[in-house]
Amino acid sequence: MAESAADRRPVVLRGGTVLTMDGRHRVLADHDVLVVGDRIAAIGPALAVPDGTEEIAAADGIVLPGMIDTHRHLWQTAMRGYGADWTLTQYFVWYYLEWGKVFRPEDVHAGNLLGAVEALDAGVTTTVDWSHGLRTTAHADAAVDALRAVPGRFVLAYGNIQDSPANWTATPEFRDFVSRRITGDDMLGFQLAFDVTGDPEFPERAAFEVARELDVPVTTHAGVWGATSDEGIRLMYENGFMRPGTIYVHAASLSADSYHRIAATGGSVSVSTESEQSAGQGYPPTWAIRAHGIPVSLSMDTSVWWSGDLFSAMRATLGADRAREHMAAHADGDTVTHAALRAEQVVDWATMGGARALGRESELGSIEVGKKADLVLIRNEHSPVMFPLLNPYGHVAFQAQRGDVDTVLVDGRIVKRDHRLVGVDLAAVRAGVDRTVDYLRGELGEEAWRKGMNPDVPTTKVLDNPYTYTEYRGSTRPGA
Numbered sequence: 434m435a436e437s438a439a440d441r442r443p444v445v446l447r448g449g450t451v452l453t454m455d456g457r458h459r460v461l462a463d464h465d466v467l468v469v470g471d472r473i474a475a476i477g478p479a480l481a482v483p484d485g486t487e488e489i490a491a492a493d494g495i496v497l498p499g500m501i502d503t504h505r506h507l508w509q510t511a512m513r514g515y516g517a518d519w520t521l522t523q524y525f526v527w528y529y530l531e532w533g534k535v536f537r538p539e540d541v542h543a544g545n546l547l548g549a550v551e552a553l554d555a556g557v558t559t560t561v562d563w564s565h566g567l568r569t570t571a572h573a574d575a576a577v578d579a580l581r582a583v584p585g586r587f588v589l590a591y592g593n594i595q596d597s598p599a600n601w602t603a604t605p606e607f608r609d610f611v612s613r614r615i616t617g618d619d620m621l622g623f624q625l626a627f628d629v630t631g632d633p634e635f636p637e638r639a640a641f642e643v644a645r646e647l648d649v650p651v652t653t654h655a656g657v658w659g660a661t662s663d664e665g666i667r668l669m670y671e672n673g674f675m676r677p678g679t680i681y682v683h684a685a686s687l688s689a690d691s692y693h694r695i696a697a698t699g700g701s702v703s704v705s706t707e708s709e710q711s712a713g714q715g716y717p718p719t720w721a722i723r724a725h726g727i728p729v730s731l732s733m734d735t736s737v738w739w740s741g742d743l744f745s746a747m748r749a750t751l752g753a754d755r756a757r758e759h760m761a762a763h764a765d766g767d768t769v770t771h772a773a774l775r776a777e778q779v780v781d782w783a784t785m786g787g788a789r790a791l792g793r794e795s796e797l798g799s800i801e802v803g804k805k806a807d808l809v810l811i812r813n814e815h816s817p818v819m820f821p822l823l824n825p826y827g828h829v830a831f832q833a834q835r836g837d838v839d840t841v842l843v844d845g846r847i848v849k850r851d852h853r854l855v856g857v858d859l860a861a862v863r864a865g866v867d868r869t870v871d872y873l874r875g876e877l878g879e880e881a882w883r884k885g886m887n888p889d890v891p892t893t894k895v896l897d898n899p900y901t902y903t904e905y906r907g908s909t910r911p912g913a
Contacts, residue, residue: 438471441845445482446810449491450825454498454784454799458777460825466496468806471845476802489840489850494812495825495833497780498799499558499586499843500743501787503703504652504682504732508541508566508576510548511869515886516737521657521712523888524737528566529594532885535876536566538575543865545579548736550857553585555742555835556809558843559787559797560585561703561732563626563652563682565592567601570610577614580621584848584856586807588791589615590652592626598640611647620844622791623647624680628654631664641674650678650792652703656687657714666691675700680790682732683708684722685715692725701728701790704782706749708734717753719774730786731779747779747830776830810840813852 445468451461453476467475467482482488509528516524527533545562552560562580567573573591580587591610593601601607602625615623625644629637644651651674655661666687669675677699684695684702695702706717722729731746733739754774762769788798796805811833813819818832841849848855874882 438845441470443474443483443486444468444489444806444842444845444847445480445486446489446491446496446808446840449494449496449810449812450822451476451800452495452497452780452825452829453801454781455801458781463492464496465491466800466808468808468842468845471806473800473802473804473806473808476800487847489810491810491812491840493814493819493822494810494839495822495829496800497556497809497811497829498784498788498797499807499809499841500556500783501559501730501791501798502552502557502732502743502746503561503680503730503787503790504563504590504705504734505548505552505560505741506565506735506737507548507560507562507579508536508544508564510551510736510741511540511544511866512873513547513736513741514738518886518888519712519738520888521660521714524712525660527885532873532877533566534568534595535873536568536572537872538569538571539865540869540872541566541572542575542579543862543869545576546582546862547866548741549580549583549585549587550854550859550862551736551741553583553841553843553848553857554838554854555744556811556838556841557743558586558807558809558841559588559791559793561588561590561622561624561652561680561791563590563592565590565594565626567591567593568595570606573610574614577621584846585843586620586797588622588624590624590626598625598627598637602640602643624650624652626652628657628661629665629669631662631668633664633668635668635672637668638672638674641669641672645674650676650680652680652682654683655681656684656691656718658686662686663688663691666694670694670698678792680730683714683718685709685718687718687721689721689725692721692727696725696727701730701786703730703732703790704750705732705734706746706753707739710749710753711738716757717750719750719754720757723774728786728789729782730790731783742835743783744829744834747776747783750774750779750782751776751830776824776826780826780829806842806845808840808842809838811837812839813837 446466451464453459465480564576675698679700680703682703702722709717785798788794
């Protein structure tokens with residue numbers, strides 16, 4: 434029988450620097466956080482705790498809310514790193530047109546299981562599984578089975594890239610799946626995941642109507658260069674389907690009108706900076722989103738390309754936003770004296786930003802008495818990078834990494850302790866992934882497998898240097 438929250442032993446994290454991420458963004462030095470059941474029971478220095486409380490040393494560490502990823506294709510995790518040199522076009526061809534069609538339910542299970550475990554290991558306590566590989570409800574059952582096997586908090590964003598959203602949302606099998614598997618459990622949320630092509634006939638209408646009937650949010654890849662555009666946003670708006678709770682993923686190549694519509698209708702944007710800056714959806718749009726007052730959350734997209742943690746996402750987001758700010762200033766012959774986007778803001782986006790996007794800000798995303806006990810302790814006594822601890826927001830965003838995640842609690846339950854996951858059979862996870870890789874490699878054949886991983890590099894011609902009469906190589910030469 435599964436352990437109930439009431440049966441869990443209380444836990445106290447002692448003497449850490451607590452980033453509350455509450456409305457005042459209080460930073461509490463040398464504070465304890467007491468967890469009783471599934472809730473935060475007290476926050477303060479040298480707390481008195483109930484007998485039998487498990488104590489975790491947090492001195493010289495940072496305690497922050499569990500991070501929240503609002504867009505991750507977990508089913509693709511078994512192909513970790515395979516597409517490192519892909520463009521977005523190559524991703525579309527491989528998954529949408531060719532090999533995504535051969536994934537079996539057990540392959541979706543293997544990827545979801547690995548991706549879910551990976552998220553917890555990196556302190557991501559809530560993950561939106563943007564699961565657009567659900568060709569059948571057997572695939573969907575496999576996805577949920579994997580999520581249920583991992584002690585994290587998840588949202589299944591149900592999608593199927595091999596069929597139109599109007600078709601798959603209308604099937605009896607889909608309705609049966611929803612009635613069987615989506616039960617209102619606090620640990621498993623539900624969204625519909627599909628994209629709007631901009632077709633004037635608006636074929637996605639029926640899927641939006643299903644979402645409205647089921648009273649579940651829609652998450653959609655918007656503003657993806659060459660794939661989804663302002664026309665899709667216009668159609669959603671004019672047909673009344675831009676609702677609070679809608680998550681617009683990427684939103685990297687939209688017009689001001691589209692941003693205005695997202696802001697006016699209470700939507701939010703999930704920024705996947707590593708994806709946008711590498712794959713080509715458009716320049717990471719945090720600068721535009723902030724100008725329109727649109728709420729932001731962070732996501733990592735897919736491990737077929739990038740790292741599966743939000744430390745990398747925070748770091749990349751700060752870098753991209755600041756790079757654009759500097760370039761814009763330099764183009765005007767100016768310079769930036771104060772960075773507009775601060776480390777504190779991206780830590781907020783990785784925590785409370787995700788909670789707001791999911792409509793769960795009253796329970797998740799900050800460390801406050803009465804909230805759910807989803808907590809992360811960043812502490813590493815064996816790393817020279819964990820001291821001195823001067824700017825805790827800057828430390829989280831620029832210095833820390835998954836290896837510094839010492840302890841993770843989800844719903845008051847310790848799921849990682851002393852840098853090791855608790856109760857996770859990594860050998861079994863690996864075995865499932867190995868079977869999937871062997872199967873896919875066999876389906877593709879060695880030539881297609883190698884070609885898919887190593888797309889051709891087009892021949893380029895380096896421009897001839899017109900200054901062949903001199904050895905001059907820089908502007909520092911005397912007299913230049």
